[in-house]
Amino acid sequence: MEKPIILTGIKSTGTPHLGNYIGAIKPALKMASDKSNQGIYFIADYHALNSVQDPQAFRKYTLEIAAGWLALGLDPEEVIFYRQSDVPQLLELNYILACVTPKGLMNRAHAYKASVERNTKDGLNPDHGVNMGLYTYPILMAADILLFQSDKVPVGKDQIQHVEYARDIAQSFNHTFGGTFKLPEHVIQEETELLPGLDGRKMSKSYGNTISLFEEAGKLQKLINKIKTDSSQPGEPKDAESSTLFQLYKEFAETDEIQQMRSRYTEGVGWGEVKKEVFYVINRELEAPRKKYQEFLNNPQAVKNILNKGAIKARNLAEKKLSVIKEKAGM
Structure with missing residues (x-):
C-alpha cells in the first residue's frame, strides 16, 4: 500500500x-x-x-x-x-x-x-x-x-x-x-x-516587526529587549495571555516551564526578567540549528x-x- x-x-x-x-x-x-x-x-x-x-x-x-x-x-x-x-x-x-x-x-x-x-x-x-x-x-x-x-x-x-x-x-x-x-x-x-512580533501585531515582514529565525545570540537578545510591554512594575500582577512576551515564550518552552511562567506573571515578575527567560528558551531551541545554518550557507x-x-x-x-x-x- x-x-x-x-x-x-x-x-x-x-x-x-x-x-x-x-x-x-x-x-x-x-x-x-x-x-x-x-x-x-x-x-x-x-x-x-x-x-x-x-x-x-x-x-x-x-x-x-x-x-x-x-x-x-x-x-x-x-x-x-x-x-x-x-x-x-x-x-x-x-x-x-x-x-x-x-x-x-x-x-x-x-x-x-x-x-x-x-x-x-x-x-x-x-x-x-x-x-x-x-x-x-x-x-x-x-x-x-x-x-x-x-x-x-x-x-x-x-x-x-x-x-x-x-x-x-x-x-x-x-x-x-x-x-x-x-x-x-x-x-x-x-x-x-499567530506569533506576535516586536510591536504585538502578527509577526510579518510587511509590518517590519520580525525576528529573523537564525539571528545571532547577541542581536536576538537586543530584539527581545525591544518588545513592547505595558507599564506595570515588578511586584504587580500581570496578564500572561495578553502578553506578547508570554506568547513567544510558550511556543519555545516546555510544559512545566510554561506553567511556572504563568504563575510568575500572577506573582508580578518584572518585564526585564521575563525578557531574559524568553531569550533563554528561544536561543536554547535554535542555537544548534543556527550553527548548522551557517555551515550550509558557507x-x-x-x-x-x-x-x-x-x-x-x-x-x-x-x-x-x-x-x-x-x-x-x-x-
Missing part, C-alpha cells in the same frame, strides 16, 4: 523569521518525521519570481530557505526535497490546467482581489502592478499539488483557497478527460497561534547537490504522471 503524500511548498521571498518557524516550518517538520507518510518539500522559486526580481537576491533567498530547512532537521534521504524550477514538467502541467480553468475562478483569487481592491482604493487602474504570474498563481500551485498526486497539503488559514482551487481544477480536468487526479485535502495546524555547493538529488527524484515521479495526463488529453 502506497504511503499518503504530504506536499509542502516553501516560498523563497526572504529570510525566514520566528513566525514562519512556529506557524509553518515546525509543524511541517513534525509531519516529515512521520514515517507513515511520504513527504515532498520544494522551494517555490517560480512563485517567488512574482515579487523577487533581483537575480542576486533571488539566488540568496533560495539558498537561505534551503539551508534553513536542512539546518532545522529536514532529512533529504527521508523526503523528496527539490527546487521548483528544476522540475520543468510543472510548467507543462501549468498550461494544460490553465486550459480547463475558468477565468472567473482566477478573478476570485484572494491575492488578485486584494490587489484590485487596493488599487481601486488608491484611485489607480484596478490591474495596476498585477503581472500574469500573480494572476495565474493558483494554477501553478494546483500543478505543484496535482502533479505528485498529493493527498494532504499543510497550509495556513489564508492559504486554504489555493488547495480548494486545486480541487476545483482537478475536478474540471477529471470531468473533461476522465478520472486522472486525486482531490487533495488541506491540513491546518489549529493549535498553532557551503552552497552542498545545498545545491542536495536539491539536485531531490530534483532527480521529483522529475522521475513527475514525468510518469505527466505522460498519463497528456495521454488522457489526447497528446
